Amino acid sequence: MLRFEREVYDKELIAAMLDEMMIANVGINDDDGYPYVVPLSFGYEMTDEKLIIYTHFTKAGKKVDLFKKDPRVCVSFSIFNDFPDRKYKGHYHDYRSVIAKGEMKMLEYNEDPETWEKGYNLLYTCNHRDIKPLSERKTVPNMYIGVITCNLKNVTAKSEFPIRTKEDVPFINVYEKEIDETPFDISDIIRDRKERRNQ
Numbered sequence: 001m002l003r004f005e006r007e008v009y010d011k012e013l014i015a016a017m018l019d020e021m022m023i024a025n026v027g028i029n030d031d032d033g034y035p036y037v038v039p040l041s042f043g044y045e046m047t048d049e050k051l052i053i054y055t056h057f058t059k060a061g062k063k064v065d066l067f068k069k070d071p072r073v074c075v076s077f078s079i080f081n082d083f084p085d086r087k088y089k090g091h092y093h094d095y096r097s098v099i100a101k102g103e104m105k106m107l108e109y110n111e112d113p114e115t116w117e118k119g120y121n122l123l124y125t126c127n128h129r130d131i132k133p134l135s136e137r138k139t140v141p142n143m144y145i146g147v148i149t150c151n152l153k154n155v156t157a158k159s160e161f162p163i164r165t166k167e168d169v170p171f172i173n174v175y176e177k178e179i180d181e182t183p184f185d186i187s188d189i190i191r192d193r194k195e196r197r198n199q
Contacts, residue, residue, distance in 0.1 A: 008157040043122025054119030102150030119145040
């Protein structure tokens with residue numbers, strides 16, 4: 001990563017970044033040699049070693065055909081905050097981004113009801129909606145829950161503004177701040193990142 005001082009390593013900070021995001025752009029290997037990218041709603045959970053992304057889709061279509069041929073995917077998440085008429089700390093914008101590589105498993109309800117329902121519920125909670133329990137439905141929705149398992153070593157994240165705690169993750173409203181042209185002091189972040197790179 002060229003701007004290594006912007007990289008985010010802490011998994012709790014990465015999780016907080018994902019909590020701010022609404023769409024997962026899933027890149028699939030297409031037959032014609034070009035990547036095929038689809039935007040999907042998502043839920044997620046994170047363990048000590050893995051990021052597990054849940055999504056959903058119908059049981060037919062191009063992406064399903066491609067997943068069956070090659071389950072490897074690259075998933076990108078991002079949010080962007082633009083303030084071109086109000087420079088703040090030397091910046092005209094701010095962003096958060098996460099990229100993860102993993103493998104997609106298309107799960108039917110009868111294969112693993114517990115995991116299917118967990119993914120179904122996380123899709124609601126990660127989109128800030130009240131869960132509609134499956135027990136309130138007459139039938140189980142006829143769809144796949146996609147489970148993308150990513151090793152954390154294949155997850156990278158970046159932030160334009162420095163973030164040190166979860167409270168730093170949401171965008172600030174620069175229009176509510178006093179005009180400030182003093183660059184961020186990121187000497188501690190640079191030092192920590194250098195030490196990490198040299199380990």
